[in-house]
Amino acid sequence: MAKAARVKKSKSARKLHSRNVVQRKNTSLPMSVFDNVMKQFDAAARKLKLDKSLLEFIKVPRRSTIVKLPVRMDDGSYKMFTGYRVQHSIARGPAKGGVRFHPDVSLDEVQALAAWMTWKCAVVNIPFGGGKGGIICDPQKMSEGELERLTRRYVADLIDIFGPDNDIPAPDVGTGPKVMSWFMDTYSMKDYHAVPSVVTGKPITLGGSLGRSEATGRGVMLSVREAAKYLKLDLTKATGSVQGFGNVGSVSAYLLQDLGVKFTHVSDVTGAIYNPDGIDIYALVKHVAETKSVLGFPGARKVRPNDVLYAKVDILIPAALENQITATNAHRVRAKIVAEGANGPTTPEADTILNKNGVLVIPDILCNAGGVTVSYFEWVQNRIGYFWSEEEVNRRLEEKMVAAFHDVLRTSKENRTSLRIGAFMLAITRVIEVVHLRGIYS
Numbered sequence: 070m071a072k073a074a075r076v077k078k079s080k081s082a083r084k085l086h087s088r089n090v091v092q093r094k095n096t097s098l099p100m101s102v103f104d105n106v107m108k109q110f111d112a113a114a115r116k117l118k119l120d121k122s123l124l125e126f127i128k129v130p131r132r133s134t135i136v137k138l139p140v141r142m143d144d145g146s147y148k149m150f151t152g153y154r155v156q157h158s159i160a161r162g163p164a165k166g167g168v169r170f171h172p173d174v175s176l177d178e179v180q181a182l183a184a185w186m187t188w189k190c191a192v193v194n195i196p197f198g199g200g201k202g203g204i205i206c207d208p209q210k211m212s213e214g215e216l217e218r219l220t221r222r223y224v225a226d227l228i229d230i231f232g233p234d235n236d237i238p239a240p241d242v243g244t245g246p247k248v249m250s251w252f253m254d255t256y257s258m259k260d261y262h263a264v265p266s267v268v269t270g271k272p273i274t275l276g277g278s279l280g281r282s283e284a285t286g287r288g289v290m291l292s293v294r295e296a297a298k299y300l301k302l303d304l305t306k307a308t309g310s311v312q313g314f315g316n317v318g319s320v321s322a323y324l325l326q327d328l329g330v331k332f333t334h335v336s337d338v339t340g341a342i343y344n345p346d347g348i349d350i351y352a353l354v355k356h357v358a359e360t361k362s363v364l365g366f367p368g369a370r371k372v373r374p375n376d377v378l379y380a381k382v383d384i385l386i387p388a389a390l391e392n393q394i395t396a397t398n399a400h401r402v403r404a405k406i407v408a409e410g411a412n413g414p415t416t417p418e419a420d421t422i423l424n425k426n427g428v429l430v431i432p433d434i435l436c437n438a439g440g441v442t443v444s445y446f447e448w449v450q451n452r453i454g455y456f457w458s459e460e461e462v463n464r465r466l467e468e469k470m471v472a473a474f475h476d477v478l479r480t481s482k483e484n485r486t487s488l489r490i491g492a493f494m495l496a497i498t499r500v501i502e503v504v505h506l507r508g509i510y511s
């Protein structure tokens with residue numbers, strides 16, 4: 070390929086994958102998020118020494134659907150959107166996973182997120198497989214009416230795929246309880262009665278679960294608490310840094326602050342702030358609700374966004390996007406614990422560097438599994454038609470997260486490997502066990 074064409078191709082590839090793909094070191098080839106999950110799977114599979122054809126069967130997505138969605142815009146024109154739904158696994162139960170509305174959504178990203186859902190559900194031992202969906206769109210630039218029509222058209226086109234026993238979506242980046250309400254309503258038209266259990270993350274009055282909005286952050290807090298006990302790190306003397314101050318980042322930070330952790334660095338998409346004496350996370354939540362930015366928070370000064378990743382703190386929580394800690398910057402991470410609130414914030418190459426440097430990485434498929442765990446509780450409550458108190462939900466979540474943390478820790482120790490590979494080994498073993506019993510229909 071001519072040099073000019075090569076440069077042009079790599080530029081357009083960069084643009085296309087600006088968020089979920091980073092460049093490979095020393096090459097112009099983009100590195101996909103899906104490649105990252107496959108590498109993580111392969112590293113664990115090699116240690117398990119299982120039947121290769123069975124591993125191949127559970128490794129790749131079972132079904133990936135692409136839909137083209139015509140939507141009437143407010144100005145009367147029609148615009149075509151592209152939507153995806155991927156069912157990575159339905160071996161242990163219905164496919165489970167969120168729907169993302171974002172301009173950078175791609176099939177590669179949705180497949181990766183669907184695969185992580187399979188392994189996450191198996192790590193916390195809930196009877197779900199893995200799925201994920203997404204629509205390429207910019208919800209910030211769409212009216213509520215346009216978003217509602219887009220959501221309803223997406224559900225209508227995929228109505229035979231979804232269902233409480235088949236595939237159960239939830240919110241992800243760019244979607245929330247309102248989108249889930251439209252989702253549930255559109256699906257319910259099919260059977261002419263309300264079907265709340267077809268989605269989770271609904272408003273409480275529509276059958277949502279108490280504790281769901283804080284569940285992912287609570288799971289991060291519980292994972293960090295268990296990791297700190299293991300490392301004999303006193304949380305009342307610990308410091309922290311958080312990248313991304315949305316649902317996961319803010320809740321993780323205030324619950325850890327409740328345990329005594331002092332957060333010195335916080336960032337969001339608008340920038341990063343620093344205060345060596347500690348940032349009051351509850352006050353920052355209020356500030357962000359009012360100003361839509363962490364910047365300008367009294368007592369803190371503005372720093373470079375990446376200072377948050379390189380801060381000399383005990384606990385770093387990446388809670389924004391994929392591919393943030395890579396081969397090029399992993400050596401600059403100085404935290405003792407990296408708690409992955411986001412999905413896929415660390416590339417496999419960066420993982421190797423962090424492990425070599427003695428950083429304990431609590432992998433996403435364990436660390437942020439609190440959200441899907443309470444989604445499972447929501448589904449259970451919808452099906453039994455009886456709702457638990459918030460204390461009950463939090464108690465059950467703690468039980469699941471603590472058990473999962475120690476299952477992963479034990480597997481990692483027994484196999485002398487990282488928590489990530491331990492988590493994958495545990496999850497793969499649990500999925501394979503079911504596949505063995507069910508057999509493969511061919």
Ligand code: NAD
Nearest residue numbers: 285313314315316317336337338388389410411412437440
């Ligand atoms: P969110 O939209 O509520 O928050 C995202 C935050 O990241 C925002 O504060 C945004 O400003 C910030 N951000 C975006 N780009 C950034 C950048 N370049 N640098 C710093 N900050 C940036 O989303 P969320 O629900 O908190 O999800 C965050 C991550 O956690 C995603 O990877 C998501 O898949 C994962 N996750 C979420 C849940 C859940 O229940 N919400 C569960 C599991 C995993």
